[in-house]
Amino acid sequence: MTRVTVRFAGGLELLVGGRKRVDVHLPPAPSATAVGVGGGGAPPPPPAPAPAVVGDLIAHVRAEVITERHDAFATAADAGVRPGILVLINDVDWELEGTTAAALADGDVVSFISTLHGG
Amino acid sequence: MMVPPDPPLAAPPSAANGSLALGLPPADAYTPANLPPESISRYSRQLLLPVFGPTRQIALSSSRALIIGCGGLGCPAALYLGAAGVGHLALADRPGDVVEVTNLHRQVGHTTDRVGVEKAESLAIAVRAINPLVNVTVVDGSAFAGGDRPGGATAEALVAAYDVVLDCTDNVAARYLINDACVLGGVPLVAGAAVGTDGQLTVYNWEASAVDVARPPTGSPATPVVGTLLPPRKSSRVCLRCVFPVPPPPSCVGSCDTAGVLGPVPGVIGVLQALEAIKVLATPAAVAAAPDDPAAPAPGVPLPPSGAAAAAGLTVLARRMLLFDGADGAFTTVTLRPARPDCAVCSPARTVTSTAGVDYAAWARGKPRAATAAPPVAVAAEGAAAAVPRSTDVDTASGAPAAPAGSCSVVPFQPSALPPHLPPAWRLPADAFAATYFTPAGAAATLLVDVRPAAQYQLCAVPGSVNVPVDGFAAAVPDLATRLIGGKDAGEGAAAIRRMVIVCRRGNQSRVAVAAARGAGVEAVDIIGGLAAWPGFPAY
Ligand SMILES: [Zn+2]
Numbered sequence: 001m002t003r004v005t006v007r008f009a010g011g012l013e014l015l016v017g018g019r020k021r022v023d024v025h026l027p028p029a030p031s032a033t034a035v036g037v038g039g040g041g042a043p044p045p046p047p048a049p050a051p052a053v054v055g056d057l058i059a060h061v062r063a064e065v066i067t068e069r070h071d072a073f074a075t076a077a078d079a080g081v082r083p084g085i086l087v088l089i090n091d092v093d094w095e096l097e098g099t100t101a102a103a104l105a106d107g108d109v110v111s112f113i114s115t116l117h118g119g
Numbered sequence: 120m121m122v123p124p125d126p127p128l129a130a131p132p133s134a135a136n137g138s139l140a141l142g143l144p145p146a147d148a149y150t151p152a153n154l155p156p157e158s159i160s161r162y163s164r165q166l167l168l169p170v171f172g173p174t175r176q177i178a179l180s181s182s183r184a185l186i187i188g189c190g191g192l193g194c195p196a197a198l199y200l201g202a203a204g205v206g207h208l209a210l211a212d213r214p215g216d217v218v219e220v221t222n223l224h225r226q227v228g229h230t231t232d233r234v235g236v237e238k239a240e241s242l243a244i245a246v247r248a249i250n251p252l253v254n255v256t257v258v259d260g261s262a263f264a265g266g267d268r269p270g271g272a273t274a275e276a277l278v279a280a281y282d283v284v285l286d287c288t289d290n291v292a293a294r295y296l297i298n299d300a301c302v303l304g305g306v307p308l309v310a311g312a313a314v315g316t317d318g319q320l321t322v323y324n325w326e327a328s329a330v331d332v333a334r335p336p337t338g339s340p341a342t343p344v345v346g347t348l349l350p351p352r353k354s355s356r357v358c359l360r361c362v363f364p365v366p367p368p369p370s371c372v373g374s375c376d377t378a379g380v381l382g383p384v385p386g387v388i389g390v391l392q393a394l395e396a397i398k399v400l401a402t403p404a405a406v407a408a409a410p411d412d413p414a415a416p417a418p419g420v421p422l423p424p425s426g427a428a429a430a431a432g433l434t435v436l437a438r439r440m441l442l443f444d445g446a447d448g449a450f451t452t453v454t455l456r457p458a459r460p461d462c463a464v465c466s467p468a469r470t471v472t473s474t475a476g477v478d479y480a481a482w483a484r485g486k487p488r489a490a491t492a493a494p495p496v497a498v499a500a501e502g503a504a505a506a507v508p509r510s511t512d513v514d515t516a517s518g519a520p521a522a523p524a525g526s527c528s529v530v531p532f533q534p535s536a537l538p539p540h541l542p543p544a545w546r547l548p549a550d551a552f553a554a555t556y557f558t559p560a561g562a563a564a565t566l567l568v569d570v571r572p573a574a575q576y577q578l579c580a581v582p583g584s585v586n587v588p589v590d591g592f593a594a595a596v597p598d599l600a601t602r603l604i605g606g607k608d609a610g611e612g613a614a615a616i617r618r619m620v621i622v623c624r625r626g627n628q629s630r631v632a633v634a635a636a637r638g639a640g641v642e643a644v645d646i647i648g649g650l651a652a653w654p655g656f657p658a659y
Binding site for chain 2: 093117
């Protein structure tokens, strides 16, 4: 379980009922739970949980946090987010952190910011 | 031992005549050649500032700035840049874009008595009134608003005449066009945006110094930009396409015209655009260093100066983005990625080498090849789509619901998202319908359904109309249909048959609703042009 804070801005907060900050408890990645099913002999040492990554968070947010217009956040087929959303990990562009593969730690703040074009 | 006091001095002459009468030199004998006495007085409070001072004032006063868009961002940006004493301030907007009453709550360079005046002209009047030392000119903004004019200069040729460009426009197509023009023309770009209570600001095409983008330590190792085999670039000179290679779906783009905006929000961002432009312009060329990136703009294009401003205490907001949350009163500045190795316009692998011939409006609608895209005939027929795109037209063309602030619907990139084309028999002219509606017989025979968002309906509505926002309209058709055949409000002996007439703000969403109603067997009709065409209905 990884506890991260998710920020929504630039209008994306409207997809989550107007909330700008949502605390998310990210379940362990599937790869972590799938390990250790071997039988017999001494029980295997508990597997080191695979760290959750931002890609997991996006899928989780789309499925569990977004309440409407899910494709305005990310399409189901897409690994990332829709064009025009800036993703920040602790206020740093996620391109500097490995995008969807960036590992998450407890307390991280991941921001999803829709770029604005009005004036 | 006491020092005797100095004898009292004569009062200094306060006027030129006085100094001449005393045989003293004129006032300009005391100031640098390019900082005349009137500038010393006018700019004294910024000249006194150690990080600014006379050197930067002289650089600013000999520089040229272009502001594109004379609205909520462009007004404060122009007023502050002009007041600070930029040498030449050029103002561009779409030809024919005039000051409207709905602009005045935020576009503070315009006045009530200049409603109807071209915005660039109106703003030029305001800047000249503040500072007659600035050379203020109005330039034709057609080249930045969509199409090329046959024989006209390209956007990159136009911007190349300036030392900085401020993007104060309000739509996606113009923003990508201006970005490309500034990259190709070798001009730094101060890009601001605001909708609702949110604002964003960054400086593109300007070399960020190491100081500018010092990263906070994180647990994750830095990884090169993914998705490319090209080597990372040394340049920190990023452009809009480096950060957002693909434009957002039109349905996810909010505009001030449809989503609303609190006036001070673009005001804050526009003022900060002026500040960033002053920092860029006040970097004297003598101390500017050339960047080391072999991938920088086209050969022969002079490169903007790099991080010299930072070295002297003024740090340009390059490769960083400022986010303003006006609802919470919070500013955040975030670090952006470095230049994208495969950027379509600023990398060695560029595919965009000129803005000429690129249909940015079509591209912003998700249709890269304009020739293969069906023209929005139905929209054009209503006169909504002029040759010059504006944000409302983009929204209209996308068929996006006129939803509340910045919200998104899920119909991106589909030409089918255009409002359906209805046969003429299904459509009524607003003026003729309004005349019959306000008769007892007409009102009784009509169920007028207003499909605008609830917030707009609460703002102003036709008496007797009912509000069913278009998002939920299809589901509500069966219930509405029961009212057509003489519901409880039909009254004893009243005509049992009522006609469903659907109206929206501009006559686009009403067509979507009519199609839905007809699909459910209700012979609804809609109002051409919507409430915007309704005689006497308040404009908003
Ligand atoms: Zn670029």
